[in-house]
Amino acid sequence: MTFSSAAHRALDAACSRGAHYADVRFENNRTERIEVRNGVVAAFVDTTSIGYGIRALIDGAWGFCASNDLSDAGLDLAAKRAVEIARACSSVAHTKFGAAPQTRYVDHYETPHIIDPRLIPLGKRVALLLDAERALHIEDSIGVGRAWIDLWRSEKHFYSSIGSKIEQTILQSGSGIAAMAIGDGDVQTRNFPGDNGLYQSGGWEIIERAQLLENAPRIAQEALELLRAPQTPSGITDVVLGGSQVSLQIHESCGHPAELDRVLGWEANFSGTSFLEVNQLGNLRYGSDLVSISVDNTLPLGMATCGYDDEGTKSVHSDIVRNGLLTGYEMSNDTARSIGRESNACVRAESWEFVPMIRMCNLVLAPGNTPFEELFTDIKDGIYMESNRSWSIDDRRLNFQFGCEIAWEIHNGKRGRMLKNPTYGGVTPQFWNSCDAIGDHASWVAWGTPNCGKGEPMQTGRTTQAAAPARFRNVAVGVGFNE
Amino acid sequence: MNNQQREALATRVLGMVASGDAEVLVSADESALTRFTRDTIHQNVAKHETSISLRILRDGKMGVARTNILNDEGLEACVAHASALTAFSPPDPLLGQLPVSPTVEPTPGAFDQATTDATPMYRADAVATIFKHAQAANAWCAGYVSTASYGVTIANSRGALQSFDGTDAAINTKMTAPDSTGFAEAHATNIASLDADAVGRRAARIAVDSAQPVGVAPGEWTVVLAPAAFGELLTYIGDHFSAQAFDEGSSFFGRDLGRPYFSPNLSISDDFSHPLAPSMPFDFEGQRKSRVDLVRSGIVNDIVTDSYYARKLGRTNTGHALPAPNAVGPQPLNLVVAPGKHTRDDLVHSVERGLFITRFWYIRVVDRRRAIVTGMTRDGTFLIENGSIVRGVKNMRFNVSIVDALAHCEPAREQARTGGYAYSLVVPTVRIDGFTFTSGTDF
Structure with a gap:
């Protein structure tokens, strides 16, 4: 047959x-x-x-x-x-x-x-x-x-x-x-x-x-x-995040809250809801003017790149955040129609045995124009962190705390000694509004995530967050290690 | 596929393997889940699958292939793939013979025919019951009702043959009121034990009682953790009792067994036969599972092993292998915390000022060696004053060492089964002193 x-x-x-x-x-x-x-x-x-x-x-x-x-x-x-x-x-x-x-x-x-x-x-x-x-x-x-x-x-x-x-x-x-x-x-x-x-x-x-x-x-x-290495100190300071960590930040604090099924309460008992409510579309200042994040299921190298999603909708590129303003969601046919829009082909199933549902696909943080090393130049005292180690965010995707594997001090614009156990925390819109520099295209990578969990029964999705390193001001660091 | 059919399939596959030790795992699953939100069912699914996993060991080399194509062509391809993979590994001298264990009797209470036969209408009726409680509480609800039956057969070329049939059913719901939320759950191996009415009522009660939450200051608090909260916290220390972590020295106790780390009131075992969560009596190598006392009166007492680590460490095989191969080694999948002397209400009454926590969310490891984790409260956090729960509080983020927390822990008398997408365990409510919160939320 x-x-x-x-x-x-x-x-x-x-x-x-x-x-x-x-x-x-x-x-x-x-x-x-x-x-x-x-x-x-x-x-x-x-x-x-x-x-x-x-x-x-x-x-x-x-x-x-x-x-x-x-x-x-x-x-x-x-x-x-x-x-x-x-x-x-x-x-x-x-x-x-x-x-x-x-x-x-x-x-x-x-x-x-x-x-x-x-x-x-x-x-x-x-x-x-x-x-x-x-x-x-x-x-x-x-x-x-x-x-x-x-x-x-x-x-x-x-x-x-x-x-x-x-x-x-x-x-x-x-x-x-x-x-x-x-x-x-x-x-x-x-x-x-x-x-x-x-x-x-x-x-x-x-x-x-x-x-x-x-x-x-x-x-x-x-x-x-x-x-x-010495312990990362606790306090408020400027932070530069490596590209893969920015990718994780996008995944947790933009990718998941912009899933429209979550916004509508479909995930409330498990992976939570979202602070990106429908009445804030076009009004919420999600991040600084530098921050533009789109969903692009045609992105070369993207883990979610395909011709059509799992309910037969053709892959497209659409905005989630444009110049800091919330402008869109990741959507299915059902959910898009409920807010008067059309699906942007974000429906995936882990494999044949799972029901197709809205999944984060390829998210793209538009690269900036700052060469990587220049991200440090006007930082008097700060910390550069790389490679995610832990990630936790509340069930509306606001209060987060992330940890990295490795960090370095920044002093007078230069990287200094290595630090261990770096962590940082904040509240999503305040954090993204503190972003004042994003790395240029030379440091921009399509970082794939092979193990994103969502849904009941649990489904594992494969997503991409294309990102460059970025700089954030006045961030709480050393959270969880105050001794 | 019943167990005779699974055993016939396993025997057929073993007969196709020309050389080397071989092990076949046959899995047959029938599951259904109805997921609801607000006043509708938005996901309603069922699944049927039978598949095999074949492991071949040859001269200290291992290859594993899996397939769900069960005709001759599919099975022969699977055998060929597993066999081919064994050609390229360097030999591992610790990959010895596959274990053979006497046939294990079924675990009492693990299988229920009515759960296997549950219909979509049964699940829909349970959802309708929960809708009524949401409406009465001026809340909206989200949750699921699920039923599943699963059959497992493991056979190997040295003569091992084990089969198990189990069932599971669950209901959980979150109730969302204008400025508060509540949560309740129920898990059992038989649907007759599940009470959708009670689950809906309890979740609605928590949402109503935690209305108009106030903010409280971060810092050290005495907390009383309901089973859902304590259970999720405990899962983040379970893998420290794996022989692999012990061997690597990455557990919080390094390689030191026999030392007191926790409160003398605390005992933790891995027990597949607990009446609240009866499960498979053998592991994924077909080895009979032992009940293992991981923590006895606060003393770290033992670890769980599989055939590989038992051989490597010179210890007894406790029967805790996961499906081969895996990156995490043997694991205790049936954690049980022994009951304490006091009732849950006694624990609340003993707190002068503290917090009662219904559920945690998004716990993650911050520091592996010290077992420091962070996470959030959710779905019903309350202020306790002078021994009474007085009002709801806004959610908070914690950062704690689980080792430190369990050193200041008092379990209650009543046990409950709790679970999530990756775990199931039996725990009581507990009181913990000195639980550190580092920030809060506006909700």
Whole structure:
């Protein structure tokens, strides 16, 4: 049976049972994880997963059923269950918000890439990690060395009862190294690149770009030096954040609060609501004039880059914050219509077995015009922090506290001695309004996040926050270490 | 897929492996979840999947492949992938033989047929019940009702064969009133034990009682943590009791077992058979699980192991392996805090001035070695004065060492099961002295 004939069977089964609209998404997913830990291959996993999810809409209420049973009977049963669920949902729901996509697409998309990872021999993939991990062990105090590669290949086939037929092949790749130094009653860890590796859409060229082996000795040395480094002091000071940390800041304090389902209360019991309420659209001064953040699902190298989202809406670029002003959200068909807008294609499911929902996709902080080293020049006393270590923010996304792996003092415009356990905290709009410089395009990177959690059942999303280092004034630092 | 079918599938896969030790994990899941907000159901989902994970060990090398394509072609491809992966690893001398454990009896109370058979209408009716409480309290609600059944079979080429069927059901809801919120939850292996009416009523009561919250100053407070709050805090120290963390020396106790770190009132075990949360009696290598007393009267007493770390450390295999391979080593997934002597109300009455906390949010590790974490309160934080809960307070951010907190901890007599997206555990309400808050919010 082809996906096309299976899709027609499933859609016919759903519509004949009363669905006003139905779609079905088949996925054939292949993932590979290799992890080397202290000289041994601790993980070497090849996963193949095929299945489908059917959405049925009845009287403004959705039902969803997923299965890996591709037989005729399996398709019929899944369609029947999706319809039954929609009907049960409709029976108690007072508000019927469900809305079907209006535009039909017949198209295909493939992630641009240079080297198909399948062409790289398995032995070469493992050897790269063994070499990089070995290079971390520059002293016995490196208690744990790790090096890893993740490869994803997803073939998606989307069909809907309005005639959409969209075929996509998505490739995403990532790799990283980490050194854990243990000694003097302390544990300090450094990751590279960024805080969890370099994750982007594309092929093996993404792995090569990370330059794991070349950077391993430096990362290990930094982990060792952190054991002996002084504690980051507590107080109010100017801060420069490295690009990957700005990426995390965007993710937590803009990406999540700008998800319109969260704004509408759909995540209230779990991942929370949002301070970016609909009546503030066009009015809220989210950040300084320098701060412009957009959602761009066509971004080259973005982990969420694709032709169409998982309810069949074509990828677009749209503003969230323009010159500091709140102007938009990440939206689905349902939620966009509830505020008189159109979807900007931000609906994703982790894989076939999950219901598509609004997910953070690719967020882009527009680069500024300040070369990286000039971010420090007019700081008399401050701190430069790199690589996220901890992240916590309240359930309306206002009060946050983040920690980094490593920091350096800034004195009279120059970087000074290394500091350990750096943390900083604040309140989201005040913090972004204190941003007075953003790095230029030369320091701007599409940082991928491979493990963003949201939803019940929990789904793991892969997002990107493209960012450059940035400067913030009068920030509370050393939070949590006041002793 | 029932357990005879899973065992037949596992045997079939083992028969396809030409050389080396092999282990097959067959998982068959049926789950459904109805998620609601305000006055509507916005996500209503069901899932069915059967999949296998195959681990092959050959000359100290390991390869793992997973698939949900269960025809001959799919299984043969899976065997070929796992086998191919073993060719490229350097040998690990600690990768020994796969464990073989006698067949383990099912855990009493772990499976319930009615939970397996629950319909979408059952879940919808539970949601309608909660809607009524929200309306009566002039609040809106958000939450879920879920039911799941899962079957696991583990077999290996040395003769191990274990099967388990379990069920789970849960209801949780948050109630949002004009300036306050409340939360309640219920978890059980059988739906008959869940009471949507009680959950809705309790969450609404907390929201109403915490209305018009006032701000209080950050600093050190005596707190009384309800099970949802204490349980989430405790999950951030569970992995310190892994043999992997112990071996690395990254646990808060380094490699020192037998030392008093916590209050003598506190005992923590890992117990898969607790009646409030009965679960799988063997681990993901098919090894019989042991109940492990991690903390006995405040003394750090023991760690959990799997076959790899038992061999490496020369310790007994306690049966706490996760599905292979994984980066975190063996883990205690069934934490149970022993009950104390006093009632929950006694603990509140014992506090002259403090805070009662219903739930935490977004706890993250700030300093691994000292087990310092930060997080927020949410969904029902109250001021306690002269032994009574007097009013709601605005939410606050804390920064505490869990080790320090548990050193000043008094558990209550009543235990409850609590859970989130990644954990399930049995804990009482506790009183903790010297809990440090560092900032607040406007809500």
